[in-house]
Amino acid sequence: MNAITPAADDPATLLVVDDDRDIRLLLANSLGARGYRVETASNTRDMDDILAKTPVDLVILDVMMPGEDGLSACRRIARQDGPEVIFLSALGDEQDRILGLEVGAGHYLPKPCSPREILATVRAALRKRGAMPAAEGDVYTFEGWRIDLGSHELFDPDGVLVGLTDGEFAVLRVFIERPRRVLTREALLAAARGPDSDAYDRAIDVQVSRLRRKLRSGGDEIIRTVRNEGYLFVPRVQRA
Known part of the structure; x- marks a missing residue:
């Protein structure tokens, strides 16, 4: 060493x-x-x-x-x-x-x-x-979930802290900031990783798939695939 x-x-x-x-x-x-x-x-x-x-x-x-x-x-x-x-x-x-x-x-x-x-x-x-600064109290809720953009913490409806990788959090943040809108893979990639990212579309598919597994709650669909277009964050998001 x-x-x-x-x-x-x-x-x-x-x-x-x-x-x-x-x-x-x-x-x-x-x-x-x-x-x-x-x-x-x-x-x-x-x-x-x-x-x-x-x-x-x-x-x-x-x-x-x-x-x-x-x-x-x-x-x-x-x-x-x-x-x-x-x-x-x-x-x-x-x-x-x-x-x-x-x-x-x-x-x-x-x-x-x-x-x-x-x-x-x-x-x-x-x-x-x-490099994702957020003001203190920059907290949002959706379907009982709670996300703090300042501390990078996500809590499930029972108040349990859910571990997210930096990549997963970056993608979830984009969904939180643009709920109920169809986002293309390119838009997600640019927003989560920057316009100069050399990552490929499948990288976003991997991050979204992992997020879906962690966001499963009572069978409700939270991230919907829109065929030939991209992804849609289904819940309404509110500032806490």
Whole structure:
């Protein structure tokens, strides 16, 4: 394990998990030079040790590693409402990328990948995590659910906190701000991830599918698919 701490005030902390030492050093040096605090681990066991001791904002995770693979590790991180995950993997087929998103990653970069592209993705992921400012009390309700856009918290009708990944929250926020309107995949993608996103339509389908599972309540349809058009958030949304 290795840590590089740049001379910066309260920098974001990144964790690079890859069994390739050269990749760990390359990313630690290139991202550290940009002002980030970078921790590195060669396997998920060391990753868990770091996460237990250090507040981490973002994990850059390989898929194929000895022992537990990155997909399994990402599932655990998502279940525990852990930091945002970027996959960086030699497995770059469409199905591999879709699977990475389905297990909870916010971004998936195929190797080889330039340090500049990795840096841009890191910045986008960190903006997504913290660039949705909302005034205190910016709270909305729908069908008994309650969402706080300021604290990024969603509560079900029984008052139980529901864990959402950053990607899921970004998509839900778009629905909350544009209820009862048909939104195309392109509009959802641009609003949730920015107009310069290189993600593909299926990424939004994955996020919407995960949201549907988490928003199931008494069989009521909350997100409706509008054939050949996009998605519609069905409930009426009210400011609390």
